[in-house]
Amino acid sequence: MLAAEAGASRNTLSAYETDLRGSSAALEGELASAQRADLERLGAGWAHLARSTVARKSAALRRFFGFLADEGLRDDDPSAALPRPGGGRPLPKTLSHADIARMFEALDREVATRKPLAFRMAALIELLYGSGMRASELVSLPRAAVRQGSPFLILTGKGGRERLVPISDRALAAVEKWRNHVPGDARWLFPSGKKHLSRIRLYQLVKELAVKAGIPPDRVSPHVLRHAFATHLLEGGADLRTLQTLLGHADIATTQIYTHVDSARLVALVNARHPLVDAPGSEA
Template sequence: MSNDTVYIDRFLEMMAAEGGASQNTLSAYRSDLEQASSFAKGKLADSDRDALQNAASAWSDLKNNSVSRKSSSLRRFFGFLVEEGFRQDDPSDALPRPGGQRSLPRVLSHDEIARLFETIETRLASQQIKPNDARLSALIELLYGSGLRASELVSLPRKSVMVDRPFLIIRGKGGKERLVPISDRARSAVKRWSDFVDADEKYLFPSRTGHISRIRLFQIIKDLAVKSDISPAKISPHVLRHAFATHLLEGGADLRALQTLLGHSDISTTQIYTHVDSARLVELVNNRHPLSRRNLTR
């Protein structure tokens, strides 16, 4: 079994669980990726920009819609590889874009985030807190408050959050480590949940076979969305991670800081996952540009 086969299977599992992709969509992704892998002699995941450009040259006789779909499949695939730490760079910007610019990722508004936490706070207000509610609080605080990847979150060691330490040490794929700040309220939520976890457990969010799966995390978040009167189609672990980055950017964080927090090796990846609305960009130009403070009407 080639590495491509493993990576493609994991990618499709992610698209089914976190993206809610239909069976037809998954079949289309698999077809596009397996064709590209065959062209790359089973080394698609290791392809560089030149290799992808060569692969795209075989699409010259296809209609724009087909080229756009294939490019989109490969971009998502390489975005997944970078996001999960399987490679350091994303060469997919070398692919053609016949359909125009890439659409912005989904993101939740501040109001929608507030509704999620209101639902959690209502559950925690009961005299006897249920274990599942304590776990839910810890999961969401870490996802939105620290921008963890789903895979990083579910596999956190039980002792990874310390009462006297305002950060996590996250070890990604390939042994790469990064420091992730953790808020006081997130530490409090984790402490509350830890009281329900046996001291001998290896993971902070254990299951019968190890730790909870990404699919289970996805289901938990979808259920929270429904109870918060938010369309479950709008939310996933990655959407909360993206909301973390976007809302920090809106609050004044710079891309380099976000790159560090998100664990991106390439700043271009950070630019894809963080965006601001056009109204804020206009406000920045009008209020922050040096010429905005000069009277040019004299």
């Protein structure tokens, strides 16, 4: 149902499967027939987990029991007994402009060695920070996806939704240098063995670059670079609707985690441009 009707991504399907199998094991294979008391005990066992993890597990189970009810496999839905961790959504981790500058300085030093893998690293980072792609979207790019002279590419993201992604001149140049080292018969832009580069390996490479830039590696990941892309665009004057399109968010509510940046920009704008700023008594 999640794949056919909801259009869930492969990563979402994998996460749901992990959560459902884990919950089923905890209930000795009786998940489908679990009662409220069973789910209360299950939820109590999650007390040591992060709030976001508990929320994800609860969401997976609520979806599961909703499915059973919709299909007539159960007459009730006991999922109300699952925990609903409160509190607002945490602000995304991001990087300052100075952090990004340090990372690109480290990247320039790598590229100066003219080693093929340095060109690969440059292409990966330019696309991550320059376009805001998800890690899974980046590593699975076909070899010909980025075309010289084309300022954008078409990506199929979560739920099979297509979107246009801008590609900067810097990114185009970096990709072209790397593509010269990619076998002509390769299916992927970032091949690795018979498949493409894995998300885990990309994660490791980004952290290695952070270390070379003198940035604590726990502060940097491919997703943090995606957040930096979004945050810095907002700081530069982009609006949330544009950002929603660029990031491929189906719902503007997802993009609204960045409103703290937009709000700060608006306050600064009012303080700098409002006609009463320089009026007599404005310092009172």
